[in-house]
Structure formats: C-alpha cells, structure tokens
Amino acid sequence: MSLVEEFPGVRVRAPGKINVFLAVGGRHHDGYHELATAFQAVSLFEDVYATYAEDFTISVTGTVDLAGVPQDESNLALKAARLLAKETGYPGGVHLDIRKEVPVAGGMGGGSADAAAALVACDALWGTGLNSAQLQALGARLGADVPFSIMGGTAIGTGRGDAVNPALARGRFEWVIVPNGVGMSTPRTYGELDEMRGDAEVADPEVPVEVLHAIRSGDARQLAEALHNDLQAPALRLRPDLREVLEFGEAQGALAGLVSGSGPTIAFLVEDRSDAGALEARLTMAGYEAIGVHGPVHGARIV
C-alpha cells in the first residue's frame, strides 16, 4: 500500500506565542494599531490534520476549554483553507481536524496558529506549492499574528504585527503559563487602551535595543528586565483579578510576569527548568492552572 493510501492527509504543527515586548502606537482608520513587538514561539502547539474532501469542514478537539472556538464558517482555519483554494484556483475542499493545546481567547495566538497550520497543511495536501513568504502574505490577510506562527522562533513584528523579521536569538527560555477560564476579546483590550489614552499624542512604537540584546544573550534575567506589554494596563483594567495572579507568581519565584498579548493568559519567566517546576507546583497548590513551556520553538511545519 502506498503512503497516500495509508494516510491520505497532512499533519502540521504550529506554535502559540508570547509577546515578550509589545508597544502599541496610533490607531489607523481600519481600526488596527501600529505595533512594534518581539514574538517568541513557545511549546504549546496546535495540530491540524488535513484530509481530502469535496467541501470545507472542521472538527475541533483538544486539551483546553473549547467553548469559545467557532465551529462554523467564521473559524479562522477554515477561512485560511478557503482563501488558499481561492487564490490558487484549487477546485476541491478539505477536512481539517484541529487539536488544540493553546488556551482559547487567551492572548497566545491559538486561532492564528490554527490558520497558519491550515495554510501549510492545505498547501502540502493540494500541491499548490506556495513558498513561506507567499503563505505569510495570505496569513496576514487572516490575522495579524498568523505570519509569525508560520515563521516561528523569535521575530520582530511591525505594522499591524504582521510584518515579521527573524531576530537573532540564543538559548532557551523557560516560562510558566497561567491560562484563565474566562477569555478576553482582543478588540476590547485595544479599545480600553484607546480609552485610557484619550486624545494624548502617541509615539511611534519601536522595540528597544535592550530587548534585542536580551533575546540575543539568552539570559533570562536580562530578558526579565526588558519584558513589557502596552496591552497589560488595559487588560488589568478590564480584569482586575489578573493582578492577583501576577503578584502571586512574582512573589513565588518568577523573575517577572506579564500579560500575554491582549490577555488574559499570564506568562511568568523563570531562571531554569527547576524554578519552573517549583513555580508550577506553588501556583497549582494555590488553585491556579499552570503549564511549563519553553521557547523559542519552530514555526508551522509538517510533522
């Protein structure tokens, strides 16, 4: 039996992310904000199995609460598959079986990772032969974080966060992630930031050199000093309960904590694996869900 007959499909794995630095600039007419961010792909993955089908369908399972995942046409992975078919003139469809590990509506780019994985998987399944830059360009039309999930590793994002360039990075950083049962809406967090800023002049965002140095050093203490997220203040204003988590983790051995993306997931940076284990245990004892992850990891790829 040929390989195709045994498994007539393609499996692609794409990572979630933490924005280790995120500066938000002015708001454009389309509602998007100018960003300067440093992404790190981390070891929570979305797996997408693509198999031949006449129509476009999905099924979703996973280790996370799936309540907020759209299972209809508004699902981003399904939109990704449709977009690729339209742009390449592929006449058929696909069934996407999505296995989720990244918290839903958590600020870690889970939905974007689904779209990234779907693009790479369908391109391989259908033999449409797009290169990574072409897939990233399609990804940018689906969501600002999609190009990074295709690229992976460590990257600087500008524009809407969708213009990504790899950054020189060394070593491996250990994190403890605390997901939250109640997801947050990304536009809502940005809207809260706009409200907080009012009419104040907003500077053009850029990633400070200290952040680039820290990423390049591989030194967790240096990176801990440089962690920053402009969306943290509005996220905490919308969800004051998150402050308690941040303070607890920082008091219990984290080098630093920050809100991941637009929230509500909290990411704690720790010195090494053993500190990660200790912090995980303390958070769990206190009743929080805690997951040890590391980064940077690879972008969307066939497994």
Ligand code: C5P
């Ligand atoms: O592109 P994505 O679907 O991830 O964006 C979700 C929402 O987040 C946008 O509709 C917008 O409200 C906000 N956003 C923004 N500026 C960005 C990225 C996202 O205002 N650069």
